Amino acid sequence: MNKHIRQWPYALAALCVVFAAPRFVETNYWLNLLNMCCVMGIACLGLNILLGYTGQINLAQAAFVGIGAYTSALLTINFGLPVWLGMICGALTGGIFGILLGIPSLKLSGHYLAVTTIGFGFIVQLVLINWIDLTRGSDGITQIPVFSLFGISFDTEERFFYFSGTLVVLMAWGIIRLRDSRMGRAMLAVRQDEMAASTNGIDVTRYKIIAFTLSSACASLAGALFAHGGARYISPDTFSFEQSVLLLAMTVLGGDGSALGAVLGASLLTILPESLRFLRESYMLIFAAAIVLIMIYMPGGIANLVTHLPPVAQWRERRRKAAGMELEREEESLPPLELAPSRDCRDGDMLRLVGLAMYFGGLKAVGGVDMLIRRGEIHALIGPNGSGKTTIINVLSGLYRPTYGSIQLYGRELAGSPPHDIARLGIARTYQNIRLFSGMSVLENVLVGQHTQSRTGIIGGVLHDPAQRKEELSMRRKALQMLHFAGLQHLENEAAGSLPYGRQRLLEIARALISAPELLLLDEPAAGLNPAETGELRDLLNKIQAMGVTILLVEHDMELVMTVSDTITVLNFGRKIAEGNERQVRAHPEVISAYLGQEE
């Protein structure tokens, strides 16, 4: 979050560098190389969205560069389309193929996705070689029209560089902005923890597809740029698997999720091999060895290296402190938090489970449980280990589809709905073994929690238009109020994963609570807390209840359960054995035997 840090002066400075660079570069050879840096940089900016933000791999980025190059070249040659229109069509075509490649990513991750994308890349290359009527085969396409806009013909290396350099700066700026927006945070959340992202209302499928589409469109735009600039010649062997690997290596070298790093990485790995040419045959050897060494010794890439340089690190620390101070001032000026979870006044029967059963293969984790949660109560769900408590939470939040039975929220059937829809309908949760977006800041975590209540899309995220700013500001305010409420004030800029354990628990509750849920599912919130922290938690639960949020509490700490709960349901071996208030449950014979063991 650096809303108050102005970014445009940096963008302007970068543009000045672009326009000054040709003064210092003597030959067309070097200008041509700079143009290649721009092409690679744009393709890597795309990968940065996909890999750096969303955590998905693509080893076919060069194929998308090829799709863009061929689409634009063929449209302008065969149909006489103006070049700018051809380039836009190229980028769109790449985006459409990106959706296609994104579909497998919904089911696959890691290695499977990697090899699927490799296969896609090879297929594209084979089509480029063999569909001779369309693509002219291995000979490639020559005499591709030159790019011109508003009557200016970008026919020299220098002119073309002004255009491509400007494009790189603007795109990098936009993509950096995207990171600090609702969309960008959702992508980062997907990368850090898909499950937690989905139960916070993020449609993981959608964001993966969006990331693939944007990434591919960037690559194809880079391809179109490549086709109409420089040699104005393209052939299938340029868009090879090796080139895809190179693009990926550039992005990783640049740094995890840093747009600036991606451009730097692209430039470095474009210029470096050229300056190694004097090594002749062995240059590829050195280059390959360098890739391995970079993976081993530079895990955070250039971006990480730069941010750890003492002056940069000091500057960042100062900036972070200043931002923290400002947040504190802002926080102090804000009124206390108010949540309005109940969208309308409905009757007291909130959530009804009817015959809910969940089998895993032959194992009956939950076998036909009926339960009613009334509005405004703290309803505890207790039972020995393996009695099915967490399974019920997982079913309620949509992570599992129940084998039998129904779940009704105010009469509306939830069974079978995906987690993000359930989150949207007002059921939020925490996890037994904390699932924060640990690489993101405390504030960002709570901002992601507001995903369902905000609406800014990609365009708003890139442009930071007034509507987006207004929404961002109100989300920030609410986030600060929430952190204050949960006792996490002054920690806004810390990385969530660096908080002490007890604070992480509180943060997870804050993240769930900020979506103003009807029902908050807490899975063992007191686990691992010391007595003082448990006391704080008890106060927090009472405060949450007072705000009108209903709580389903799974917990082993009996003292906590007995003091806060209005109703207690006891499970054993996936069945409900008792239900009632504290006194009724304590006296129930089956509960005593389940907890203390039965006398034979």
Add this chain to the structure above:
Amino acid sequence: MDMTINVQLLFSGLAMGSIYALIALGIVIIYRAADVVNFAQGELVMLPAFIAVFLLDTMGLPAVAVYPLVIICMGLVGFIFEKVAYYPLRNRSFLPVIISTIGVSIFLKNGAQYVFGALPQVMPRPTDVEVLVLGGVIIDPQYIIIIVSTSLLLVAQHFFFERTMLGKMMQATAQDKDAARLMGIPIARMIAITFIFSTILASVAGLLVGPLFYVTKEMGGMAGLKGFCGAIIGGFGSVTGAILGSVFLGVIEVYLAFYVSSAYRDAFAFIIMILVLLFRPQGILGERIAQKA
């Protein structure tokens, strides 16, 4: 349709399938032991072919000496490979390892070209028999050698994993590292041995396939990827699945190349794999792979 052609195609498919199976098996056992996919497996097929040509032609050594020598060399390569490309990255996510193994694959390709030259080379055949005629069907004897050697090797490796202490220790490492460690099994050494074993499987594939085609730096890359495809089609992570999937892939690829299109030969493996991943992600055998955190 001519029956003879179909039988010839079948043999050629079974031979290619056997090669894919050896590669797939190597990929799968590394995956099971170390949880990484080795994208340089194909280059571990290419390298032994070059070394064998060098020893047979340039050094003039007899074949009986060359094959064991190549296997020993490649065992060493496997050991170094593990120490360089995997071990330093063992605690990181899959991505750096993927890129690092791809880096090694580029290194080995260009290294082979640097040392052995850019020209395609011919690997001498182990027999002087030009062709076999079986009931009117003409078959390349190398196909038979490939199919028989692979079958023998697969049976041998089965006994190695099921009957020997070392094999069982490697299996234990693959199944549950923590439990294996508690049993006193040296995990790091087992993983190193797995890499060596996997490299040797790939080298046998290289020695077997070498005489069929020219030996070039590119000969392994596509075969490596197809081995991976075969393993996925069979059910990734399963040894039997890897073998069945690869043989299936080898056979169907030959028929598709002959009857549908030879230009798109290399695309079929990927198309089949993508279809399998989308519609039956657990493969022919094997467990569900769609990872749900």
